[in-house]
Amino acid sequence: MASQDIIARSATTTVPPSARHQQEVAKLIDTTKCIGCKACQVACSEWNELRDEVGHSHGTYDNPQDLTAQSWTLMRFTEHERDDGNLEWLIRKDGCMHCAEPGCLKACPSPGAIIKLANGIVDFNQDHCIGCGYCITGCPFNIPRISQKDHKAYKCSLCSDRVAVGLEPACVKTCPTGAIVFGTKDDMKEHAAERIVDLKSRGFDNAGLYDPDGVGGTHVMYVLHHADTPRIYAGLPDQPVISPLVGLWKGITKPLALFAMGAAVVAGFFHYVRVGPQRVEDDEHSEPVDNGVRQVDPAVHVYDPGKPGGQEEQRP
């Protein structure tokens, strides 16, 4: 990837190189065409040379149980009971959504560890990753995973290496039903619109495209038969946004706090310059000063240790 293609960079306060313009790409996952064969999971492992440890069955078709540093995509199976009592098997290919406004990138403290490319791909640069896990805290979709081996964060790269040379992502290439397609974001929206018309004609009145505005849109989109309730697809967020807590944590408060700390140091310096240090006068060394002035203050009398009950402090 040419460095000109990076349009956003984690922990960077200046404008990144943005001379080049590229069309935004998108992967469209049509949940209504998915048969749950997991070929996409295998293709992902093969292309990216990932080998997850063999786990255990927990009584569902989900395998592995969750995304890991070695499993960047995962079929999530939901047995959904409809209002009319019929069962629907909802299968959603989970993985990074490649948000236009990525929460991971906003939260990341390490310059350049997370980048957004001009084509919309959000990529992790493990060489710059420090392993803090803030990307997990920032992500609205619960996607990044920290490897227990090298303590780096991993997630789907949308096969940025393949896309850079004009190939589609590995999962797209392998999908046997055409449930995963890839192209420019505009083309994918058009394709989705055709699919939705078809689905509506088949009785799925709530069919729709999942391209949530709360994160500025995504570069991985879903066609859902029940777009009114994304949550029934194994907890796909209805209205994903970068959490307000993360916004407060990583927003304007940080530069303000930095300014306040600097201002406190400067204020101290100018206090010293204008008011000056508190020194003990030399003549105070000889005899105790007559502190009659203070004794007119009634509050002082209360704490006079010479009087019974006047002593409130004990030395430790």
Next chain:
Amino acid sequence: MNDREPILRYTANQRTNHWIVAILFVTAGLSGLALFHPALFWLSHLFGGGPWTRVLHPYLGVAMFVFFVGLVIRFWRANFIDANDRLWLRRIDRVMLNKEEGVPAIGKYNAGQKLLFWTLLVCMLVLLVSGIVIWRAWFSAYFGIGSLRLASLLHAFAAFVLVLSIIVHIYAGIWIKGSMGAMLHGWVSRAWARKHHELWYREVTGDKPARRPGQKEG
């Protein structure tokens, strides 16, 4: 009693404990600031790079908390806030201008020092608890995403308050001549003690507020 004899304000153990906390504060603070804002990420080079900063920071922080507890055990009794402290706080403007008229005599610590003590204690507790929640290598797996987000925010906020408080603390040490020596070698002059902590001075020396001629000194 010799009026020129200095007074021991802090024992060797107290001073050592204080400076251990101070060193750990600087290291934990700088490594934390490296992750606080991109403008300060260069501080991570002091610790061997980003990953080492991430690895070391929580251990430095926990060590700082443990030794700070030592300071709390040593000094908490001298930090109760009383009516005299409230009067001192009302006269804070005069204190800031090095004026002494109307400023009440104080004991071992003035109200500013006492407030600092309690502020530090609260900050340290918040930092410890929130820091454990966001300690990815050991504990984060036990907490939900809501707790992680709240803890991240609280950790940064408590650290901000702590750093501001310590800036005030360090400046007070520079401003009030003689106090740095109290924490470095332990001794203060009698005049210093009388000027800045008169009630403590009387307590330590047994001096009466206004000595009558012929009175025997204790």
